[in-house]
Amino acid sequence: MKGQHAARLQLRHKYLFFKESLFVRDIVRDRWLYFILFPGILYFVIFKYVPMFGLVMAFEDYQPHLGFMNSSWVGLKHFERFFTEPQFWILFRNTILLAIYNLVFFFPLPIVLALMLNEVRNKIFKRFAQTLLYLPHFVSWVVAVGIFYVLFTTEGGIVNELIHRIGIEKIPFLLSEDWFRTMIVSQSIWKEAGWGTIIFLAALSGVDLQLYEASRIDGAGRWRQLWHITLPAIRSTIVILFILRLGTFLDTGFEHIFLMLNSMNREVGEVFDTYVYMKGLTQGQYSYSAAVGLFKSMVGLVLVLGSNWMAKKLGEEGIY
Structure with missing residues (x-):
């Protein structure tokens, strides 16, 4: 033995x-x-x-002069404070609504644009259209928001001037609570939708052209080819990007939101990102703001794990 x-x-x-x-x-x-x-x-x-x-530091009463090791341990105190704050549900509502709007209106657009570009046969026009769609991505949010201010301000803005000339009263797009989320999502679409087509166009380039030829012989038109060949070919890419998108579900973008905030729309525009900035950097509550950030990250982790599990159950590959 x-x-x-x-x-x-x-x-x-x-x-x-x-x-x-x-x-x-x-x-x-x-x-x-x-x-x-x-x-x-x-x-x-x-x-x-x-x-x-x-x-x-989210579990400590962090003091910069004491450091991480010597600051007093407080456990879940900052989380309890955050969840019992009267402002929590306002922040939660604003963040969730913006996240859902972005998911519903922004996420599908790069797919639609990629499908449209894939159908363009004129290579010169296709490259020109792609260049125009990609350009806004390289513009900073400061410049992008500045452009929208120039277009939509009530004091000489082109859009409001056109509205006024047709006999309609000027609309305070930049100050109105009703228009805030629409403006945020519109700016995100204008700036990033074109750039998001790159991955889907790359996936579309791998589709076997013989499938299209065989479908044309069988009498399938463009819509049939799109539904039965193109979309199934990029379905796994869509699922993976959707799962990754859920990982940043509560990340509505600090810089973008912060530039659009003012005293008139703060009630609907204040989100977790701007709240962390206000509490952490302007008021020096580092531990409390770290707890808020950790809460956001945990929500993203749960969404990624849950959506990946669901994708696996539905027969998709998922991200791991």
Whole structure:
């Protein structure tokens, strides 16, 4: 028995050594690929994983002069305070509504634009249209919001001047609570919808053209080809991007919202991101703002895990 056990151990050691040698050999063989990958890994380690240590302040009464190790531990005190704040439900409502609007109106548009561009046969016009759609992505939110201010302000704005000339009273788009969410979603669509088509166009480029030829022989028109060939071909891409989108469901964009906020629309425009800025940076409540940020991250994690599980149940690949 002892001899058999020793033989098994020796065999296992040989297997592990062989496996490790293969692993090292693979790294040496693909060393340049790993070299190219290294800056990306380094970025995520430095800017994504290392800062996670700072989440400990959400459970402390953090004092900058004492540091993380010497600040007093308070447990879930800041979370209890956040959930019992009268402003919590206002922030929750505003954030959820903006997130749902973005998911319903913004998320499908890059798919629709990609499908439309895929049907364009004139290459020159297609490249020109893609360039026009991509350009807004490279404009900062400060410039983008400034453009909308110039267009929609009641004091000489082009849109309000046209409305006034046809006999309708000027609409305070930038000050009205009723128009705030519409303006936010419209700006997001204008700035990012075109850029979002890149991934879907890449997925569409991998569709087998013989499928279209066979469907035309069977008498299928453009709509039939779209429904039975194109959409099923990019369905997995849509599902993966939808799951990733849910991970940032509560991230409505601090800079964008902050630039659009004013005293007239704050009741519907104040969200978790702007609240964290106000409490953390302007009032110095670092631990409390860290607790709010951690709550947002946990909601995103639950949504990603839940949506990925559902995708697996429905037969899709998911993200892992």
